Amino acid sequence: MATPDPVIALRSVTKRYGRTVGVAELDLSVGAGEVFGFLGPNGAGKTTTLRCLVGLLRPTEGEVRVLGLDPVADHRRLAPALGYLPGELRLYPELTGRQTLRLLADLQGAPTPRQRELCERLDLSGPVLDRPVREYSRGMKQKLGLVQALQHDPELVVLDEPTEGLDPLVQAVFFELLAEAEAAGRTVLLSSHVLPEVQRVCRRVAIIRGGRLVTVRPVAELREARARRVRLVFADGAGARPLGAAEAWSPAWQGDRVELLVPPGELVAALRELLRLPVADLTVEEAGLDEAFLDLYRSVEEEP
Numbered sequence: 001m002a003t004p005d006p007v008i009a010l011r012s013v014t015k016r017y018g019r020t021v022g023v024a025e026l027d028l029s030v031g032a033g034e035v036f037g038f039l040g041p042n043g044a045g046k047t048t049t050l051r052c053l054v055g056l057l058r059p060t061e062g063e064v065r066v067l068g069l070d071p072v073a074d075h076r077r078l079a080p081a082l083g084y085l086p087g088e089l090r091l092y093p094e095l096t097g098r099q100t101l102r103l104l105a106d107l108q109g110a111p112t113p114r115q116r117e118l119c120e121r122l123d124l125s126g127p128v129l130d131r132p133v134r135e136y137s138r139g140m141k142q143k144l145g146l147v148q149a150l151q152h153d154p155e156l157v158v159l160d161e162p163t164e165g166l167d168p169l170v171q172a173v174f175f176e177l178l179a180e181a182e183a184a185g186r187t188v189l190l191s192s193h194v195l196p197e198v199q200r201v202c203r204r205v206a207i208i209r210g211g212r213l214v215t216v217r218p219v220a221e222l223r224e225a226r227a228r229r230v231r232l233v234f235a236d237g238a239g240a241r242p243l244g245a246a247e248a249w250s251p252a253w254q255g256d257r258v259e260l261l262v263p264p265g266e267l268v269a270a271l272r273e274l275l276r277l278p279v280a281d282l283t284v285e286e287a288g289l290d291e292a293f294l295d296l297y298r299s300v301e302e303e304p
């Protein structure tokens with residue numbers, strides 16, 4: 001059986017801003033119905049990639065296809081099928097929330113069957129929608145941004161740091177909306193710095209650094225690869241001491257207790273060495289997924 005065409009396909013995409021490289025030789029493929037995370041440190045190239053996907057930037061080299069279309073050349077055809085929440089939402093300050101949603105719906109070129117429901121669920125009441133957006137708080141603007149990204153029930157939703165500025169209650173609604181989008185078979189690309197958020201909602205993640213793709217992995221695999229947290233108690237009152245090769249695992253001392261994060265493949269060797277020291281007690285547990293991500297970030301930082 002032929003594999004269906006990916007919803008997002010980047011082939012060797014490079015985007016330069018003058019002499020600055022935004023992204024370099026990026027290859028990425030996201031299938032229909034995937035909720036895909038895009039992670040990376042500041043300045044890694046996430047926003048650049050997303051802007052290429054939605055047709056706001058034209059790559060310097062390489063090819064971008066979204067739902068089989070060229071996002072720049074076929075912008076009008078793509079718009080009804082695409083929902084985009086930019087990282088920095090620029091709105092016309094004089095327009096009301098309602099006028100803003102209408103204007104954006106016109107640009108999307110699609111009916112907005114979900115607008116009313118989304119406004120209700122995100123607590124954007126009628127009186128709020130009648131106020132000019134210059135009077136909106138950051139969170140209110142972000143909620144309006146979410147409504148416009150989803151109001152036309154698009155096939156592909158591209159979200160740049162979507163939970164920025166949202167309070168925990170609104171974040172909960174946002175996660176519900178994502179789960180529903182996944183259940184309905186929509187494709188979602190979400191860029192984020194918030195590691196637990198990615199863990200919670202995404203099945204696969206790409207990690208990007210310095211404009212280059214470092215890895216693409218299923219979240220489940222990251223979970224398996226996560227570090228072991230080793231806690232040692234020395235109980236001799238002598239406090240911190242050298243740990244030999246285990247110094248590599250960033251020991252955190254508190255009195256004569258120490259905690260280390262050891263990659264799973266190196267645990268046995270690390271313990272063998274540590275147990276040569278006068279250890280009084282020892283526990284080993286799996287670290288959280290955020291730590292697995294931090295590990296990955298670190299290893300990415302260390303690579304040349």
Ligand SMILES: Nc1ncnc2c1ncn2[C@@H]1O[C@H](COP(=O)(O)OP(=O)(O)OP(=O)(O)O)[C@@H](O)[C@H]1O
Nearest residue numbers: 017020021022040041042043044045046047048049
């Ligand atoms: N308009 C621009 N002009 C010049 N350089 C730019 C421009 N936009 C982005 N860059 C550069 O491209 C690189 C990637 O930036 P980008 O905004 O894509 O990163 P990001 O991963 O979204 O970062 P953050 O997490 O901080 O939002 C950076 O070096 C940045 O300085």
